[in-house]
Amino acid sequence: MKVLKFGSVWCPGCLVMKPRWKEIEEENVWLKTEYHDFDQEKELAEKYNITNILPVFIFLDKDDKEFLRLSGEINKIKLVKIINENKNK
């Protein structure tokens, strides 16, 4: 499983999510995550159809297929639950 995180420096919600993800990543070292800046990586943002709200978290399976998309501020408990439930994907 891999998580693509889309955010930006001007977005307070993205900044709020940064330390939450940092904690999750430290607690789950096996988890692959990638951060992409919405303004710097326009093409990728377009590819994943990110248009309205930031931050956006896209969960990909082993075949790089999207199986879940979350946007806005998400609490850590919910994220951990999702990650644990989809560990084997």
Add this chain to the structure above:
Amino acid sequence: MIKIIKRAFFIVCTLILFFSVQSANASNNFSDIYFFYGEGCPHCAEERDYLFNVLLKEYPDLKINEYEIYSNKENFDFLKNVSNKLGASVGGVPFLVIGDNYFVGYTKSITSEAIKQTVQKCYSEGCLNPVSSIIDSNIENDDPEDYKKNTEVINFDIEKNIDEKDQNQDIRDENSKKIKIPVLGEINIMSLSLPLLTIVMGALDGFNPCAMWTLLFLISLLLGVKEIKRRWILGIVFIVASASVYFIFMSAWLNFIIFLGFVVWIRLLMGFLALLGGGYSIKEFIFNKENGCKVTGGEKRQKVFEKMKLAIQENSLFLAMLGIIILAFAVNLVELICSAGFPAIYTQVLAINNIAEWHRYLYILLYIFFFMLDDLFIFFVAMITLEMTGITTKYAGISRLIGGIILLAVGLLLIFKPEWLMFG
């Protein structure tokens, strides 16, 4: 010698005659005072109560000419003429003219005594009456009948005043609701209301994410600047410039409203604007549950980011500051559109409150301080910890709802009960 004595006697007699005639004319002429008020204005009601129930009893010959200015444009124009003639700066009503003396506002304990002394002085020594010359010139220019229609000359009528006394007593009682708070002692709720409204509206306006993105851009760039002093200076310059844009806008709006006068339709217009803004906020709360940051104005954002980068990279600190100031002004002016509802409506509330002009500016500063509080928090945390922090957008929804309800309430009051927004 006799000639000199004769001449001196003649001059003294002439002077005595001149001054006695002057004095007699002035005192004989004095009977009219001019009272400008607004319907629903609590201080006007208080002053009116004093004029009719106290002053008029002591001076039954007094004629009180009343002019309602909120809904009568001619009366308002007349007030402008009178204030120009007297050289008075009239920021609101009540406004009372006694001879060539005038009183702006009313505080029972202070103004009543001053009014009484002035009337006494005018009766005993005589007073000029510059207002009568304006009335005369108006009557010459206009149809006298029209003019009379707008002018109520009230003679003392004790029966009528007894009825009105109870009504005015209620208003007065409402203005002096006091609560006892331990340590702080007795506090007048009405005098707390305007600061409280200022703080609440300023803080809710501050939750508006529109103005935040530029500051976050700037901080992200400043964190890459090695010189600590430069980081702090440029950041503070941006925050002060942003606050200044708000201050200039709100002051200009306040003066615009005051310049237009206490015209009913402006108040109604602002009331409807508040209802629209409130309705929109509540609609957003109900239908837009997503938290997070809305993505808008991509190209504009990129341009600002590039210009900000250039300004910060500028070697000369002075030029960098200048660039930041220009950007802060440009960006905040544009972003004002998305939050103009709040400051404009708040300024309208300030305008209808009968407070000293400099108090209004202090209230604007208080509003801006609470508006900028979250920006200050983010900036200081970032500069101290060297890490960017965001303020959660989780509560944006609830602040939208509270803001919407406040705007709706203020809108309804501006339209139907403006006197409830005139705090004591």
